[in-house]
Every structure is written in C-alpha cells, then in structure tokens.
Amino acid sequence: MVRAAMRLSVVLVLGLAVLASAATSYHGYKVVSVWPKTHHESWTVQQLVNGWELDQWSSSRGLGSPVDLLLPPKLTKRFLAALSQQHIHVTVKINDVQQLIEQQGPGHKRRSTLPGTFDHTVYHNLGEIYSILDGAVAAFPHLVSLYTAGTTYEGRDIRVAKVSSGEPKPVIWIDCGIHAREWISSATCQYILDQLTSGYGSDGQVTDLLDTYDFHIMPCANPDGYNYTWNEDRLWRKNRSPHTLCKGVDCNRNFDSDFGGAGTSDIPCSDLYHGPSAFSERESAAVRDAVLALDDVAMFYSLHSYAQLWMTPYGYTTDLPANYDEQVRVAEVSVRALEAVHGTQYQYGNIADIIYMAAGGSIDWVYDTAKVPYTYGVELRDQGEYGFLLPEDQILPTGEETWAGIVAGINAI
Numbered sequence: 001m002v003r004a005a006m007r008l009s010v011v012l013v014l015g016l017a018v019l020a021s022a023a024t025s026y027h028g029y030k031v032v033s034v035w036p037k038t039h040h041e042s043w044t045v046q047q048l049v050n051g052w053e054l055d056q057w058s059s060s061r062g063l064g065s066p067v068d069l070l071l072p073p074k075l076t077k078r079f080l081a082a083l084s085q086q087h088i089h090v091t092v093k094i095n096d097v098q099q100l101i102e103q104q105g106p107g108h109k110r111r112s113t114l115p116g117t118f119d120h121t122v123y124h125n126l127g128e129i130y131s132i133l134d135g136a137v138a139a140f141p142h143l144v145s146l147y148t149a150g151t152t153y154e155g156r157d158i159r160v161a162k163v164s165s166g167e168p169k170p171v172i173w174i175d176c177g178i179h180a181r182e183w184i185s186s187a188t189c190q191y192i193l194d195q196l197t198s199g200y201g202s203d204g205q206v207t208d209l210l211d212t213y214d215f216h217i218m219p220c221a222n223p224d225g226y227n228y229t230w231n232e233d234r235l236w237r238k239n240r241s242p243h244t245l246c247k248g249v250d251c252n253r254n255f256d257s258d259f260g261g262a263g264t265s266d267i268p269c270s271d272l273y274h275g276p277s278a279f280s281e282r283e284s285a286a287v288r289d290a291v292l293a294l295d296d297v298a299m300f301y302s303l304h305s306y307a308q309l310w311m312t313p314y315g316y317t318t319d320l321p322a323n324y325d326e327q328v329r330v331a332e333v334s335v336r337a338l339e340a341v342h343g344t345q346y347q348y349g350n351i352a353d354i355i356y357m358a359a360g361g362s363i364d365w366v367y368d369t370a371k372v373p374y375t376y377g378v379e380l381r382d383q384g385e386y387g388f389l390l391p392e393d394q395i396l397p398t399g400e401e402t403w404a405g406i407v408a409g410i411n412a413i
C-alpha cells in the first residue's frame, strides 16, 4: 500500500516535471482579425476578449479597422459562432501559429556567417546576440565599447553598446526588445549597430553621424523574457520577475509616467501588469539609470513591433507635449525616408491617439523627466500578416528602412 502510494507520487512528480519543462505549444492556435463596424460590435468583441482572457495582438484604430487576436483551439468554434451570431466580420490571418513558430528559432536553420559576427538572415538567441556585441568590440575596438546597465531578476546582464568616434558628443539612444516576443526589434538594433560600425570611415553619411553623435544601443532590454521566448513560450511579452500567482511585469508599464494609469493592469497575471511600484523592475530601472547617467541625450528611440507606427509622447494622456509639432515634424521626415526604401507604409503621431492609452511607458518618462526633447516609440513591421512571428527574410528590409527613418530623423533635428 505504502509502496504503491510512493510509486504513484514518484510518477506524479515526474509527470509534473515533464509538464513544467515542456515548451508551450501553439498547435492549432489561430490569429484572427475581427472587424467591428459599430461601437456595439466593438463592445461585444471586448466582452469576448475579457471573458475568455484572449491574447489581443493589436487593438483597433477606430471603427472599421481590425483587432488581431490569438485564438486557442478549444475556443475557436465558440468564438466564431458568437461573432457570426452578431454578424461581426472575421478573417483568419495565421491558421496554425505553432507551424510558423517552428519555421524560426532554435535549430531550424544554420547561420550563414561565423559566430560573433552580424547575420541579418536569422534571429539570434541572447547568447548569440551578446557574442555579436563582443565580436563588434573585437573588430572595432576604437569605435565600440560595452557596458552593463543592470542585471535582471534571473541574473542576466542588460548590455549596452556605445559607439563613439572619440570625445563625448550628444547621444542617440536606441533600445530594443523591451517586450520579449518582439524579435524583429532586437534584430533591428543589431542591423543598426552593424551599419554604424561597418560604415564609419567608409560611408560618408555614417561618418558624419558618428562625428556628431555618440550612439548607445541596448539590443535586448528584457533578457529574461527574451530567453524565455526562445526556450519556453515564443509569445511571452513581460519580464520574468515573480509575483503572487503569476510571473512577469510589462516593463513598458513600469516607468514613472502616470504609473498605474490608463492601459495598465494591477493583476500580476495580466500581460499589461504594471508591477508593484514604478521602477520596481530591473529592466526599466536599467534604462532609467543609463539615460540619467548621460549628459546630453539628443534623441531616444524605443523599438517595438508590430503595427508600423512612428510614435511620439504621450501615452498616458491625450494632452500633447509642449514641443509636439516639432516632434511630429521630425517623425514625418523619418516616415517619408522609411517609406522611400521599400514602400512600407507607416503612420505617425502621439501614442494615445494613434494606438491606445498606455501609462508607465518609457518614452513619456524620458521626455518628461530626463528632458530628452525627441523621444519616439516605433512599432516595426508588419501590420498583422505575421505579427510577432515576422519571417526572417524581412529582417534585412526592416533594418534598412528603419535605419533610413532614424538617420533622416537625426539629420532633421
């Protein structure tokens, strides 16, 4: 009897261990676009999203524009039936999310270049990104240096590459990957670092830029979360700090800009959880400390995905910042330059109007408190065809157009 109970508990423990170690599978999950035409239909969709706690990949930008949702297989039938009963239009964007995940990430493809060198044909895990940073220092020791802006809950360094041609100059800050699943963001930071290092002394435009500015590039602002998207759950958004019931804070809700305000959640299990207090998280504190340690930050860019938006403050209020017209003028210059490269269409404007209210975001805090006059949040490709699962053959064109937008913006200030 006792033996049998012991055997049972061993089996149970082993079973739980297997369950705990298995990566999340999105087999049979779909991404759908829902098109509410009236306020009532919008409300209905929101009720379904809240009731079933669906992962909302994008929010509608007004009536007639779509809301993208991740739909678990067990809810598909009921969800589609509810919509059809209300005559709400829906289209399937991704038929099987897991299939798409498996086309990218661990082991699917070999890199085309040596480890420790740039390769914009594949996504890289955190170890690879950090060895690329080390490789950049080794190859360009007079141009690149690295520093650690902070250490995560799980003990990983949050590294920054400083690119400088010599004596201190005003800084252009670019951070990437504060949301773990937005892989194209980190890939774009790597592309930008590659352009800066390979172009100095050979490309006139890059040489001029580095003779005028220093660049501080944080390619992975959320290393624990990013690592988790590689090994456990490709669609994880937050960091990995533990809280009651659930793990993770949305680091882009954790800055001290109307902390806890609109578009945030005080529920630890929510994807929009703002955390116990402003700057409670190592990742947001690292950005804060790094920016405050700099004498003169001319521009601050935070790269996200997806939606193709070039955004200015504020997210916590629909009020406009004092220099809104000037920030928007420069955003428009950037978007025109970006569009000229591959024809990708972007919209620009303040966060609260162009996407949604979101308090506690980095660009608002950097504008208000660090007094950086030009702060931009950029949502890179695409517009939901692949969403967060942007194929690797779009890394290079995304890098090219985004860099063109940033260069044009810098030259316009």
Ligand code: 0X9
Pocket (backbone or CB within 6 Å): 179, 182, 252, 302, 304, 305, 306, 311, 315, 351, 355, 358, 361, 362, 363, 376, 377, 378, 379
């Ligand atoms: O919700 C967010 O934090 C951003 N959208 S995302 O899909 N990438 O999560 C929008 C907030 C705007 N603020 C900044 N981008 N800084």
Ligand code: ZN
Pocket (backbone or CB within 6 Å): 178, 179, 182, 304, 305
């Ligand atoms: Zn994001």
